[in-house]
Amino acid sequence: MVGRSNPTVLRRQLGAELRRLREATGTTAAGAAAKLDWSESKLSRIETAHNSIRNADLERLFKLYKVSDAERARLLALAGQARQRAWWEAYGDSLPNAYEAYIGFEAEATSIFTYQCQAVPGLLQTVEYAHNVNQVEHPDEPDLVNQRVSVRMARQAVLTREPSPRLWAILDEAVLRRCVGGPDVMRRQLMRLAEAAELSMITIQVLPFETGAHRGWAGPFVILEFAGSTEHPLVYCEGMTGGVIRSKPEELRRYWMSFESLKSASLTEPDSIDFIRAVARSER
Numbered sequence: 001m002v003g004r005s006n007p008t009v010l011r012r013q014l015g016a017e018l019r020r021l022r023e024a025t026g027t028t029a030a031g032a033a034a035k036l037d038w039s040e041s042k043l044s045r046i047e048t049a050h051n052s053i054r055n056a057d058l059e060r061l062f063k064l065y066k067v068s069d070a071e072r073a074r075l076l077a078l079a080g081q082a083r084q085r086a087w088w089e090a091y092g093d094s095l096p097n098a099y100e101a102y103i104g105f106e107a108e109a110t111s112i113f114t115y116q117c118q119a120v121p122g123l124l125q126t127v128e129y130a131h132n133v134n135q136v137e138h139p140d141e142p143d144l145v146n147q148r149v150s151v152r153m154a155r156q157a158v159l160t161r162e163p164s165p166r167l168w169a170i171l172d173e174a175v176l177r178r179c180v181g182g183p184d185v186m187r188r189q190l191m192r193l194a195e196a197a198e199l200s201m202i203t204i205q206v207l208p209f210e211t212g213a214h215r216g217w218a219g220p221f222v223i224l225e226f227a228g229s230t231e232h233p234l235v236y237c238e239g240m241t242g243g244v245i246r247s248k249p250e251e252l253r254r255y256w257m258s259f260e261s262l263k264s265a266s267l268t269e270p271d272s273i274d275f276i277r278a279v280a281r282s283e284r
Contacts, residue, residue: 007089008104010082012049012231017075019047021065036060048247050101052083087154094147096242102222103151105234105245107158109165111225115207115216115262117172119180120189122152123159124169124196124204129189132181159202168203170262172216176206176279183283190280197273205266206275214265215258223255 022032029047033040045051053061058079062072088095088103095103106112106123114121119133127149134148158165171193179186197204207214222236235246235255246252267275 006104006108007082007084007086008049008101009108009231010078011052012105014053014075014078014082015047015049017078018053018061021061021067021071022047025065027064032061032064035064048245050097050245053079055079088151091147091151094144095151098236098242098245099238101245102236102243103155105224105226105236106155106222108226109158109224110163110227111166111168113168113223113225113259114221115170115172115259116175116220117216118175118178118220120171120175120193121167121169123156123167124193125152126185126189126192127153128185129180132185164201166201166203168205170205170207170216170259170266172207173209176276179283187280187283190276190283194273194276194280197269197276203269204272204276205263205269206272207262207266208275211265215261221255221258223252223259 022029027035029043030040032038033043036043042051046053046057055076058076061067062075067075086104086107088100112123119125120129122130125133130149130152131145134145134152138144138148159167176190176193180189193204196202207216220238222238224234224236226233232247232249233252235252237244237246246255266272
């Protein structure tokens with residue numbers, strides 16, 4: 001069972017419970033927000049775990065939804081646990097809110113499926129590569145760069161968790177060809193990818209240039225799956241301001257279809273490893 005110590009996952013559980021209570025009363029999100037004099041966006045962000053909720057606001061929801069005393073006590077306890085700080089929250093303003101939420105979900109995921117067209121996935125980056133990528137994004141903020149690299153390396157601990165998540169990465173050929181940090185840094189990064197691909201819980205496929213147009217044209221994305229039956233998959237799309245987390249069924253369906261199409265268009269796993277090693281040998 002997925003651990004419950006992660007505040008991001010606890011917030012998600014609380015949000016799902018609050019949404020269930022609202023729907024049980026036959027109240028729409030817009031209707032509930034109007035009765036509370038909130039914006040619909042505020043209620044949505046609580047229900048989707050983007051924001052935590054104060055006890056005062058919880059009490060207003062309990063009154064609106066006519067929650068029993070026993071249910072109220074249980075949800076207040078859950079909300080208290082959800083407000084506990086996770087390790088990544090110690091980095092404060094150096095991490096965008098959406099990225100913080102993503103780290104929490106990633107830490108609890110049982111399967112991670114990602115398509116990347118620009119950079120090596122964070123879970124597979126070397127320190128050197130990560131430093132160069134972050135330095136380009138924040139050229140005048142060395143302290144922020146160091147913090148971002150530290151977070152990225154700490155995230156990789158998820159791959160040594162027991163049980164470890166399943167990681168399936170599809171990399172556009174451009175990821176391998178773009179020389180980040182110079183030939184030596186790039187060669188070591190490519191060898192890291194090849195070594196990771198030999199592990200049983202990691203699959204890496206290369207989408208070659210010769211494929212032409214494909215379903216990943218809109219950009220990189222990550223699909224996360226979870227063990228709990230009530231914890232539905234999520235999609236994370238990274239952006240310059242932190243990214244977007246998507247959870248609507250119709251959106252998930254489109255990303256799954258794209259990922260399956262990209263898998264079919266990519267090289268096989270053995271051929272992908274050979275391809276990565278060949279590119280690494282050319283980085284001299």
